[in-house]
Amino acid sequence: MKAFDLIIKNGNVVLPHGVEKTDIAIKDGKIKLIKQSITDEATEKINAENHYIFPGMIDVHVHFNEPGREIWEGFETGSFMMAAGGCTTYFDMPLNGIPSTTTVEALQQKIIIGEEKSCLDFGLWGGLVPGNIDELAPLAKGGVIGFKAFLSPSGNEEFEAADDYTLLAGMQEIARLGKVLALHAESGPMTVFLSKQKEVNKQFSADDFAETRPIVAELEAVERALYYAEITGCSLHFVHISSAPAVEKIRQVRQKGLDITVETCPHYLLFTHDDLIEKGPVAKCAPPLRSKEERSKLIEALLEDKLDMISSDHSPAPFELKDPKTHHFLNAWGGISGGQFSLLSMIELAIKHNIPFEKIAEWTAMNPAKRFNLESKGSIQQGLDADLAIISLENNQQVTPESFFAKHKQSLYMDHTFPCQIIETFARGKLVYQANKTTIPQANGAWLR
Structure with a gap:
């Protein structure tokens, strides 16, 4: 019997302490050996000369x-x-x-579907909505990774925003259960009030939409949630934070010892409000894309290590829900379809801003694994899952309908060219993607309780 299933040779491996040219040996889905010039026999060997090997991204926010x-x-x-x-x-x-994951029955239904269809390992969030406080304990016991709540309307009638009582009572219960609450932090009263004014005045432009969701609405919701966390002791994870003032407020409160993490998304780091104007509702999301000045401040906050992780918030919809011929900016579906491009986006930023690749790996893999207790994942280390992305910096990758594998091909990222290319992706040692191949692999993903 051969010693290993797979040996990846001569790659520039992104390790926690830096990049090293070395070999990786894999057996039974695990990284068994990392050293230069592994000469043992293997069922398969890959030469990754001149390529970079990153830990597979852990994206904690997709739809x-x-x-x-x-x-x-x-x-x-x-x-x-x-x-x-x-x-x-x-x-x-x-x-x-449908149904939303706010009951154990809905959770079990989703688990079955995920295990039948997913080629990657996955976790599932539960929901905190008005009226389901008693469901939180059963959902926690059932294996949800944590809970998600909205402080402004979600856009989905089946998933109501949490009022203040629901938020406080829910946070208290989530703290008791030892779980994390993920929050969409925008002020519901502010965004609803401003949107109604725009509708009355028939103001439906990109500028009008952005004005309904100002930075102060994000900041007010963040501050309120932080006060509630102090009262309840609830661990928080702020999703898709879009502004430097919100990041700074979170940083200040974390210094008091509260258990809080924060993510941002690649679209806030690569694109701006100008792209919303140019591309139309396909670039609509909430919070909205910000100004060039605010983007620069958010990038600076990232470089100063004030954010913990990068997530895509991949939020797709059929194009008819975003079609500018039938929808204006206020009533078009809000969400960026772009889960395929997060790691590529961060490598682009690394090249532009001289960010060490190990920092990119920390934001995209190590920190999410630590935050959500994925002990077998998050970095390239002996004994961990062989979750790997092999990437070329010699090839560019342009986003086209043919190279974008989401169900719907319309995206803010369309026509963007990345200065790098995903060559191969391995999930627990199994090849799940190879450049220029469009065959969906066998469903082999495991549900992570």
């Missing part, structure tokens, strides 16, 4: 919409799309399925 809205995106197409972007683990959000 695959099953059950009930598979036409938007499902576990099969969604997981393959993520694999094509060098992602090997993802967490699916609870709100866009």
Whole structure:
């Protein structure tokens, strides 16, 4: 019997302490050996000369919409799309399925679908909505990674925003359960009030939409949640933070010892409000893309290590829900379809801003693994899962309908060219994506309780 299943040779391996040219040996889905010039026999050997090997991305924020809205995106197409972007683990959000994941029954339904269809390992968020406080303990026991709540309307009638009582009572219960609450932090009263004013005045432009969701709305919601966390002791994870003032407020409170993490998304780091104007509703998201000046401040906050992780918030929808011929900016679906491009985006930023690749690996893999207790994942180390992305810096990768593997091909990223290319992705040692190949691999993903 051969010593290893796979040896990847001569790669520039992104290790926790830096990049080293070395070999990686894999057996039974695990990294068994990392050293220069492994000469043992293996079932397969790959020469990764001149390529970089990153730990597979862990994306803790995607929307695959099953059950009930598979036409938007499902576990099969969604997981393959993520694999094509060098992602090997993802967490699916609870709100866009029918039913939403706010009960144990809904959770069990989603688990079955995910295990039948996903080619990648996955976790599942539960939901905190008005009226389901008693469901939180059963959901926690059932294996959810944590809970998600909205402080402003979610856009989905099945998943209501949490009022103040629900938020406080829910946070107290989530603290008791030892779980994390992920928050969409925008002030509901502010955004609803401003949106109604725009509708009355028939003001539906890109500028009008941005004005309904100002930075102060994000800041107010963040501050309120932080005060509630002090009272309840609840661990928080702020999703898709878009502004430097919100990041700074979170940083200040974390210094008091509260258990809080914060993510931002690649679209806030690569694109701006000008792209919303140019590309139309396909670039609409909430919070909205900010000004060039605010983008620069957010990048600076990232460089100063004030953010913990990068997540895609892949939020797809059929194009008819974003079509500018039938929808203006206020009523078009809000969400960026782009889960395939997070790691590529961060490598582009690394090249532009001289960010060490080990920092990119920390934001995209190590920190998510630490935050959500994925002990077998998050970095390239002996004994951990062989979750790997092999990347070329010699080739560019342009986003085209043919190279984008989401169910719907319209995206803010369309026509963007990255200064790098995903060559291969391995999930627990199995090849799940190879450049220029469009065959969806066999579903082999495991649900991560």
